[in-house]
Amino acid sequence: MGLPDAAGDLSSEMEVDAFRRLFPLRFHERHLAESIRPDGRPVGGARDTSLALGAVGSSDGSALAKIGSTTMLAAVKMEVMTPLSESPEEGCIAIEFHMPPICSPLVRPGRPADAAPVVAKQLNDTIVSSGMINLKELSLVSGKAAWMAYLDIYCLDADGALFDAALLSAVAALSHLRIPQVSLNDDGRVVVVSEEGEEKIDREPVNKEKRKLNLTNIPFSLTCVLHKGYILADPTAEEESIMGTLVTVALDSSDQLVSLYKPGGPVLAHTSVLKDCVELTKKRTVELQKILAEAISDMDLE
């Protein structure tokens, strides 16, 4: 942004692409002045969002979420553990967020992306504090065996609003989760009861009813970029890198605030701006709930 004045002079003669590369901020501001974004969205609008459940056959529950071209694949794998002595009636959930080198030119093998641990921490905080999962439901035999749910989220394509997409894929994978039917064998180990029932079932499954998690207060989120009084919902990677102030709001299905995250940035947000962000998130939550419900009902039909 060395030559802000030159931009004004040259812009009339320059090709659009060159202008976008040379003066990215000016390029975006021109759009904002017309209340439109470079990809044709209104300032407060989110990108097309889609959700597909059951993308990974080798897991117990999985989902692929796409917000614009940001793509997240989440999968849950259930394993058995001995519950901790302080909470013998509870299972556990371990959430990991990965940014493999395929997702962005900024990530190289062996060098994790800067954003990955941040998103991982946010995800963990949001999912655990929302209380959407009742860890007691993951218990199998009190004090002896409980489920450990490994939730792994992979970013396949990074184009902004990573946390929103990651959270959406995570909650969708958890909604898709079908807990395998298990029983105890002679050694006290937990083994899967085969679905076909070919072998004679000599042992009663320990979790006949609890095959699905009861998710309450599912959180959804929206990331906004703040720039000179504009609030841009659901930014792309380009917008995030040019205008550095991000606000992420997560609300649960009954409009309770689960988390609010504003990691610094050049713009100091007024409380009224934050209120606007929350309002936008409320609208977005309704959209996302509908998308999730449709995905689930599509799956049930099949």
Next chain:
Amino acid sequence: MAGKTPTTYSPSPRLKSKPAKNDAYDSVRPDGRGFAQCRPAFMRTGAVNSASGSAYAEFGNTKVIVSVFGPRESKKAMMYSDLGRLNCNVSYTTFASPSRAQGSDHKEFSTMLHKALEGAIILETFPKTTVDVFALILESGGGDLPVVISCASLALADAGIMMYDLVVSASLSCLGPNLVIDPINEEESREDGNLMISCMPSRNEVTQLIITGEWSTPKINEAMRLCLDACTKLSTITRTCLKDAASSTQD
């Protein structure tokens, strides 16, 4: 969430005691295919927008994404080179294989992918720079490396990297007296030998050949013929996929 995670195990039943020898070599494959029949293959370019080129491949249960970045600046420490550099990396997701703890780290896959591709890429066309080929195996269903190789060459083509020909790859398992093409995990785990070939079909050149297990020469002949046949079929699929992608962007 007490800092450390307790040790866990997968409740899946142990591998059942091996089937009796005589029905190990039965005439039907676990998924009902014939011996010389490949899995249905689906390939598509442009899976990852932020990459210069990318492709997604799905062969049966094996699902793979490959992104290509560059040609871009080589690492600072690299010396000047008239030829471009090729850098490959293959990784698995934690949920790719049925047991999470297993963590199959196929470190050699990265070098093997590099070896399969380097003969096909015209490195002279991008001096001083590096092309990165990164592969992620989303789900492992057997024959992972051949799928990665075929998918990677499609991604390279999508990125506009100059190549002599598309590289396609196929593998074959030797199970007792039978040669089964494009094996799934179940077959690979009890195979007597394996042969994997990567080739450029229009130039009739083999870029990579790996054989394990004990083989007689006539058997190698037969296996290579089967694999090359499969490669030729696969190359028509990859070509169609590229043509479709090109015609859809023109519209």
Next chain:
Amino acid sequence: MVGLSAGEKHFIQGGIAQDLRTDGRKRLDFRPISVETGIIPQASGSARVRIGATDVIASVKAELGKPNASQPDKGKVSVHIDCSATAEPAFEGRGGEELSAELSVSLQRCLLGGKSGSGAGINLSSLIIVEGKVCWDLYIDGLVVSSDGNLLDALGAAIKSALSNTGIPKVQVAVGASGDEQPEVDVSDEEFLQFDTSSVPIIVTLTKIGRHYIVDATADEESLMSSAVSISINRRGQICGLTKRGGAGLDPSVILDMISVAKHVSEQLMSKLDSEIAAAEAMEEDS
């Protein structure tokens, strides 16, 4: 990296085309091979193989271990190769790591055969002591001391020599252990079982330079290669593994031709190596 001038390259290539290499060998001749066994007293077996200026050491260490749950009737073998930084300037720092990994994987592939264990050079079932409980773990370590080409063949020969030098202690299993208990074993320090190496294959690498292939290439010759095929062959003339190295593509019929040439060459190398190993063992017993 060997820096060769255009003239030198041309000279080497011309020689190979006329079946006369720079050191006077024909295309399918090996350099003199020397084998020394039992050079590391702490190991269960060890050997040093020199082929020309290429110098490698292999050692075998047998330790008691627990079989993998997925294969309760088999012992475990791991192969690790280290390229010493003194062997070549390119191996300094992390330079040798990639080559080390590549060599380890290729050797593992040709020693262990298919996943079901057929065609394996080392019979894994012979390493079991108590099924599912106790087995021998063989740690095979290779060290490249000096490198002048043809490392894989040299390492293959060194591992074969080290294995034939390996004595596995006799083990007495205490009776009475049952169920989950780990049985007690008594390892004899006097009686050893000779390791059976009759099915351990040897490796022959054919390097293609111009239109011809040569065996046992020196580092200079390797720098000119368009591609190379490493083939491991056992005593019965069966192929136990094959890896193509080097970038340029090969016509499938050329590969088949190379396999038959390698088979032919391997017979000579096998008998040469056998007599060298026997001589080395005799030397060791005399001293």
